[in-house]
Amino acid sequence: MSQKSDKSNIGYEKLKSIQIDMNDSHSGVSSATSGTKVSALDQLRNGTKETLKYASLVTLTVQNAALSLTMRASRTQNHLFISSTAVIISEVIKLLTCLVMVLIDEGSVRKLVQSLRRHIINEPKDTLKVAVPSIVYYIQNNLIFLGATHLDAATSQVTYQLKILTTALFSVFVLKKRLYNHQWLALVILFIGVALVQLVEITKKSNTSSQEQNPLLGFTAILMACVLSGFAGVYFEKILKSSSEVSLWIRNIQLSAIAIPFGLIQVFVTDSQLVSEKGFFYGYTLLTWIVVLLQAQGGLLVAVVVKYADNILKGFATSLSIILSCIVSVYVFQFEVTLQFVLGASLVIGSIFLYSKQPGSTDSSVFKLSKSLDKS
16 A cells, blocks of 8 residues: 555656646746747837937938028018018917827827816916016027028028027026036037138128128027027026926927917017008918928927937937038029038038037947948
8 A cells, every 4th residue: 555655646746747847838938928029029119219219310300401491482582471470370380289299198188178277277387487488489480580581591500500509608607507628619619610601691792782681680680599599498498307297298388378479469569560451371372381380390399309319419410401401502592602601511510519429428329320321
């Protein structure tokens, strides 16, 4: 009896060990499969991020160049549209776009309304905080239209890069940011580059006077727009950092909600007679609507680029857009490219790269971009 009992116990132990081995092997297969799934998901996510990064950069490059070129073309037509009305329509489009984005984030109209009530209606003081940058941005956009009326597209776009200088200075004095030595050097190079480009434009003043262009007025308008852009950008950044629970889309809704009534008041004060005689949409063409759409999406597109890429690649996109604008201006607007303009524009583009460079970085995003292009 004892022998039979021992044999049965041995058989039971063997059977148990076989079951354990089978369970272990099954567990190993499951974990391996799970690991493969996780790895595949990670690769998919990384691939999606890379796609969004470079797609947003290409879009930003085209948008910057297209806005500069179409805005210039729209201001050379016989029947000029009223620029103040175009800025209002641009704000309306931006407002609608942001509402759609919040709707997508919230998932339903009811939650969208609740979010707007919670962040805007129930927090009037918080909403009023964005009144300053909202009004400043509105004035800045009007000045950009004025600059486009009196400057070539390429010259206007190169000059507008002075906003890097004004933003940096406001960041130092308002946000107490510290700039590295190479960034200060980049700002000096930027200033010299823009000065060279503007000297070219001023020397051509006699040739453009017959076309009712005033390069000095155009430069002054763009310069003021750069100052306002730097101030509003730093002010808005301070607001964003002080209340991280409010999304960027909600903040842009607040900006537009304040800018639109302010713009209507400005139109009533300065352009009411013209609007009453010729209509709010006087002079609007397909080109005008393209300009309005491009201007409305510009700021939102920059936010997407900063989210999925970085400031170095944003600078890379800006530089490419300047080159693209110059090339198109030569063929479309008979823009005369001089050696002095090329030198000035090159200094501006170089300063953008230098300013965006992180200290101590040996493998910047620009080189990563070139490597990925080489592999493809």
